[in-house]
Amino acid sequence: MKTKISSFIQIRVILLAVIxxxxxxxxxxxxxxxxxxxxxxxxxxxxxxxxxxxxxxxLLSRSIFxxxxxxxxxxGFSVTASVLFFDSLVGFxxxxxxxxxxxxxxxxILSTMMIPTEMxxxxxxLMANNxxxxxxxxxxxxxxxxxxxxxxxxxxxxxGIPDDLLDAGRIDGLNxxxxxxxxxxxxxxxxxxxxxxxxFIGNWNAFMWxxxxxxxxxxFTLPVGLSFFNGEFQSQWEMxxxxxxxxxxxxxxxxxxxxxxxxxxxxxxxxxx
Amino acid sequence: xxxxxxxxxxxxxxxxxxxxxFLIVPVIFYVSIRFYPTLQAFFLSLTNWDIVSKDKEFIGLxxxxxxxxxxxxxxxxxxxxxYVIYGLPTSLLLGFIIAYNIxxxxxxxxxFKAVYFIPYITSMVAIAWVWRWLYQPAPIGVFNKILIAVGxxxxxFLFSQTQAIFSILATTIWADVGFQMIIFLAGxxxxxxxxxxxxEIDGANNRNLLFRITLPLxxxxxxxxxxxGTIRYLRIFTxxxxxxxQGEGGxxxxxxPLVLYIYRSAFQQFDMGYAAAxxxxxxxxxxxxxxxxxxxxRSED
Numbered sequence: 001m002k003t004k005i006s007s008f009i010q011i012r013v014i015l016l017a018v019i020x021x022x023x024x025x026x027x028x029x030x031x032x033x034x035x036x037x038x039x040x041x042x043x044x045x046x047x048x049x050x051x052x053x054x055x056x057x058x059l060l061s062r063s064i065f066x067x068x069x070x071x072x073x074x075x076g077f078s079v080t081a082s083v084l085f086f087d088s089l090v091g092f093x094x095x096x097x098x099x100x101x102x103x104x105x106x107x108x109i110l111s112t113m114m115i116p117t118e119m120x121x122x123x124x125x126l127m128a129n130n131x132x133x134x135x136x137x138x139x140x141x142x143x144x145x146x147x148x149x150x151x152x153x154x155x156x157x158x159x160g161i162p163d164d165l166l167d168a169g170r171i172d173g174l175n176x177x178x179x180x181x182x183x184x185x186x187x188x189x190x191x192x193x194x195x196x197x198x199x200f201i202g203n204w205n206a207f208m209w210x211x212x213x214x215x216x217x218x219x220f221t222l223p224v225g226l227s228f229f230n231g232e233f234q235s236q237w238e239m240x241x242x243x244x245x246x247x248x249x250x251x252x253x254x255x256x257x258x259x260x261x262x263x264x265x266x267x268x269x270x271x272x273x
Numbered sequence: 274x275x276x277x278x279x280x281x282x283x284x285x286x287x288x289x290x291x292x293x294x295f296l297i298v299p300v301i302f303y304v305s306i307r308f309y310p311t312l313q314a315f316f317l318s319l320t321n322w323d324i325v326s327k328d329k330e331f332i333g334l335x336x337x338x339x340x341x342x343x344x345x346x347x348x349x350x351x352x353x354x355x356y357v358i359y360g361l362p363t364s365l366l367l368g369f370i371i372a373y374n375i376x377x378x379x380x381x382x383x384x385f386k387a388v389y390f391i392p393y394i395t396s397m398v399a400i401a402w403v404w405r406w407l408y409q410p411a412p413i414g415v416f417n418k419i420l421i422a423v424g425x426x427x428x429x430f431l432f433s434q435t436q437a438i439f440s441i442l443a444t445t446i447w448a449d450v451g452f453q454m455i456i457f458l459a460g461x462x463x464x465x466x467x468x469x470x471x472x473e474i475d476g477a478n479n480r481n482l483l484f485r486i487t488l489p490l491x492x493x494x495x496x497x498x499x500x501x502g503t504i505r506y507l508r509i510f511t512x513x514x515x516x517x518x519q520g521e522g523g524x525x526x527x528x529x530p531l532v533l534y535i536y537r538s539a540f541q542q543f544d545m546g547y548a549a550a551x552x553x554x555x556x557x558x559x560x561x562x563x564x565x566x567x568x569x570x571r572s573e574d
Contacts, residue, residue, distance in 0.1 A: 012374045013381070019371065020388045023447065027391075029415060030403045044418050090299045097292035098285075105296060112307040116508060116559055118532050119552040122317060122539050123310035129324075146302050170284070176291035205396040207511045212540055223398040227515055230402050237406050237413065244399035251394055259387055262394070266452065267459035 027248070033241040041238045055242040065246065067218060068225030072204055075140050075221055080199040082145040084192055090146070091154025092180045096166065106155075113148040121212055128213055139213045140221065144203065150195050153268075157191040158184060194265035197258050201251060222247050314556075317549035324543045336550035346551070348526050349534040355438055356445070356530060357506040364446045365498060368453025373487070375454070376461050386458070390451035397448065401515035404444040405431065408516075431516060434527040441516055441528055445509065453498055460494030461487065493570070500566040504559055508532055531555060 028046055035051040036043075043049070059065050094106050124143055125134075133139035161184065169179040185192070210221040220228060226243050233239045255262060318336055320329040340346050371389055375382050392400065408430040411417040417427045430440045468486050477485065488495075510532040514520040522529025531551065539548035 012378055016371065016374055016378065016385050020385060023388050023392065026400070026403045026407060026447070027395075029407065030399075042412055044415065044422065086299055086302075089295050093292045093295040097288055099289045099292045102292075105300060108308075109299075109303055112303055114560065114563055115307060115311050116504075116552070116556055118508065118510075118535055119314045119549075119556045120307070120310045122545055122549050122552065123313040124306075125540075126313070126317075126324075126545075127310070143306055145306075146299055151299075176288060177295075180295075201394050205394075205398075207396075207398055208536070212536075223396050223511075226396070226398050226402070230515070231519075240402050240406065244396075244402050247396045247399040251396065252391070255387070255391055255394060259383075263386060263390065263455055266390075266455045 030241045030244050030248070033238055034245045036238055055238050056246075059239065059242050059246065063229065064217060065225065065229070065243065068220050068222045069246065071137070071140075071220065071225075072222040074137060075210075076200045076203045078137070079141050079144045079203045080196055082141075083147055083150050083199045084196055086146045087150030087195065088154045088158075088185065088188065088192065089180065090151045091156075092158050092184050094151070095155045095158040096163070096184070109148050109151050111148075113152075117143075117208065121209060124209070125212055134213055135216045135219045137219075140210050140219075143209060144206075147199070150199065153191060153195060154188065157188040161187045190261070193258070194261050194268070197254065197262055198265060201254065204251065311556075314549050314552055317546055318553045320546045322545045324545055329546070332546070336547050339547065340550055340554070345526060345529075345534060346531075349522075349529045349531045352438065352522075352527070352529055353507055353509070353531045356442060356509050357503055359439070360442045360445055360449075360506050361499070361502045363442075364449045365453055365495075365502065367446065368450050368498075369457050371450065372454045372457035372461060373483070376458060386455070389454050392448045393451040395448070397511040398515050400444065400448055401512045404440075404447075405516045408440055432524060434524050437517070437524060438528045441509075441512055444512055444516070445506075448512075449502075449505070453502070456494060456498055457491070460491045464490045496566060496569050500562055503562050507555065507558065510536065 032046045032048060033041055034055055035053070036048040037050060037052055037054060040049045090109065094102060094109075120143065128134050128139045128142075133142065165183055165187070166179050169183045174182065205223060206221070207223045207227070211224045211227070214220050214224060217225075217228065226247050229243055230240045233243075317329070319331055319333060321332050321335070322329040371385075375385050375389075378385065406413070407415045409417070410429070410432070411421055411427055414430075416430070420427060429436055431437050464487065468490070469482055472482055472486060509530045513522050513528050513530055513533050514536075517523050517528055520533075522533045532555070535548050535551045535555070538544045538551065
């Protein structure tokens with residue numbers, strides 16, 4: 001009986017491992033190839049014959065890649081900071097205060113989650129064009145400065161903190177802004193970090209809008225640049241793989257550092273019920 | 274006493290004022306960057322605006338009438354349907370099988386979760402190009418070299434009118450399955466152990482437990498995944514733009530999804546009004562699906 005159970009578990013582990021290898025295979029291939037040179041690129045072996053960083057050096061020195069990387073960093077951090085600030089402020093206002101129109105504002109923000117981005121990009125482009133925001137950081141960033149999802153998430157978390165704690169601050173004479181900042185925000189730190197990670201990764205990977213609003217090569221974000229660069233370098237697959245590696249490695253690092261928060265955060269969005 | 278209630282009232286008033294202060298900028302944002310553009314998309318769909326000309330001529334429902342006569346529109350709508358109908362069930366089934374097994378693994382479940390989940394948060398542009406390379410004909414593409422090495426015929430993959438859409442779907446499912454898995458796992462973890470224990474006492478086997486307890490109790494999770502998944506697959510764009518020749522959704526439009534057609538019409542042909550009409554149709558499809566979800570969820574309670 002006992003051997004039967006353990007052998008069954010073994011089969012499960014083997015099944016998961018086999019599919020798991022298939023899941024990792026494209027990444028392994030991508031990274032391996034980024035260290036390969038010349039004819040070795042097309043060898044059916046994951047181990048480079050003479051592993052070298054030459055492709056990375058070439059990518060960083062002879063293309064505008066570092067610039068795209070920096071653009072993505074600037075956009076990612078700015079939008080994330082804005083999302084954290086505004087979504088938590090609105091979430092706080094919608095959970096801790098009573099005022100006329102509260103429900104309307106909440107439903108309004110919630111309903112924006114149903115509007116597909118594809119429908120908005122044409123009017124956004126029209127707006128960016130009229131206001132001369134095309135080919136600026138602000139042009140890439142403005143549609144994402146706040147998010148319905150983040151507001152909903154923060155509201156849920158703020159509803160869980162007791163009003164007494166806030167009242168204690170009022171007795172100490174803090175104004176409402178400082179109560180939010182000094183008392184409310186530290187209490188929802190786990191939600192803030194989950195939102196920060198999602199927002200940053202989402203912006204890091206965003207493709208359609210940055211593609212539309214950037215015409216100058218210098219203003220591309222990393223995914224747009226990668227797509228453009230790959231079109232140019234199509235016959236040099238080792239360079240394409242190196243570019244893809246540069247775009248994915250930061251996400252791998254973030255994932256390794258925050259694996260638990262990321263997985264819990266995703267699960268949280270799915271079982272809200 | 275009177276003084277106290279007066280001071281409370283003034284406190285409530287102050288709090289109300291602060292709440293409005295907190296909301297001023299966000300409300301302006303949502304109205305001007307979400308609602309106004311939505312209305313504008315509806316309006317633009319009734320014009321023949323082409324970005325160059327200053328004024329937008331109102332042409333009624335002409336764009337919609339032309340859409341119904343446009344073969345490419347129907348083709349891309351059909352392709353989008355294929356992405357949803359073939360892609361989503363496969364991804365859901367795989368996601369469930371993986372989650373079900375990870376839940377029952379004694380050790381190493383964290384590693385498996387990480388391995389299956391990581392493609393979901395990776396840049397789709399990077400993923401698309403890696404897979405595009407894997408799919409190339411020999412002597413470049415890895416898949417074909419493996420096929421030849423084990424004595425099987427080469428496949429055309431992205432260059433075949435019949436295989437290309439499924440090749441792109443394989444990539445999409447690979448990138449998507451981790452999300453389904455995480456949500457399924459969270460759903461499975463919420464099911465109380467007591468149900469299983471009671472059923473085991475009644476002599477239920479694993480199969481009974483799966484079909485009589487796990488799956489029925491996962492119904493809200495499944496509904497959620499079907500709706501969010503349908504919307505995600507309806508919006509397929511990035512992988513097709515990056516995996517097909519010149520981002521055309523070929524060969525011969527065989528992989529072109531609706532959103533790619535919208536993008537090309539708007540930002541390459543500058544047929545803004547026509548593209549806006551297509552976005553309105555996409556919006557209506559998504560709205561209908563969301564309303565169906567709300568219905569189903571409500572009837573659950």
